[in-house]
Amino acid sequence: xxxxxxxxxxxxxxxxxxxxxxxxxxxxxxxxxxxxxxxxxxxxxxxxxxxxxxxxxxxxxxxxxxxxxxxxxxxxxxxxxxxxxxxxxxxxxxxxxxxxxxxxxxxxxxxxxxxxxxxxxxxxxxxxxxxxxx
Numbered sequence: 001x002x003x004x005x006x007x008x009x010x011x012x013x014x015x016x017x018x019x020x021x022x023x024x025x026x027x028x029x030x031x032x033x034x035x036x037x038x039x040x041x042x043x044x045x046x047x048x049x050x051x052x053x054x055x056x057x058x059x060x061x062x063x064x065x066x067x068x069x070x071x072x073x074x075x076x077x078x079x080x081x082x083x084x085x086x087x088x089x090x091x092x093x094x095x096x097x098x099x100x101x102x103x104x105x106x107x108x109x110x111x112x113x114x115x116x117x118x119x120x121x122x123x124x125x126x127x128x129x130x131x132x133x134x
Contacts, residue, residue: 003062003065003066006058006061006062006065007062007131009055009058010055010058010059010062011127013051013052013054013055013058014051014052014055014120014123014124014127016047016048016051017047017048017049017051017052017055017086017120018048018052018120018121018124020044020045020047020048020051021044021045021048021052021086021113021116021117021120022117023044024040024041024044024045024048024113025113025114025117027040027041027044028041028113041093042093042094045089045090045093046090048086048090049086049087049089049090052082052083052086052120053083053086053087056079056080056082056083059076059079063076073126073130074126075123075126075127075129075130078119078122078123078126079123079127081119081123082116082119082120082123085112085115085116085119085120086116086120088112089109089112089113089115089116092105092108092109092112093109096109
């Protein structure tokens with residue numbers, strides 16, 4: 001596959017991931033009293049994680065095939081941090097029911113959700129700058 005095709009797939013998956021994360025956060029904040037909120041929030045979080053991890057793997061393959069050194073730009077470093085947060089944040093949420101101290105895990109999950117959103121937004125801006133769109 002050509003670099004331009006992989007780049008577009010990476011960009012689409014990152015957009016899906018970011019939009020899913022954003023929708024999940026907004027639903028959690030705006031619809032606290034709705035019964036469907038938890039399941040929708042959970043599905044959006046899992047979608048955000050899966051799409052983001054897949055986009056990261058495609059970027060890793062792209063760099064391996066066409067560029068060479070990994071984590072050589074600020075965008076790739078921020079992407080690595082974002083993907084770690086995309087793994088940790090849903091895990092915290094999914095394990096909340098089993099936790100002894102649910103309030104603490106819920107607070108940590110919320111903090112990590114905000115950090116994930118911020119890291120992804122920063123990474124996307126760096127990526128748009130990297131390809132010359134911004």
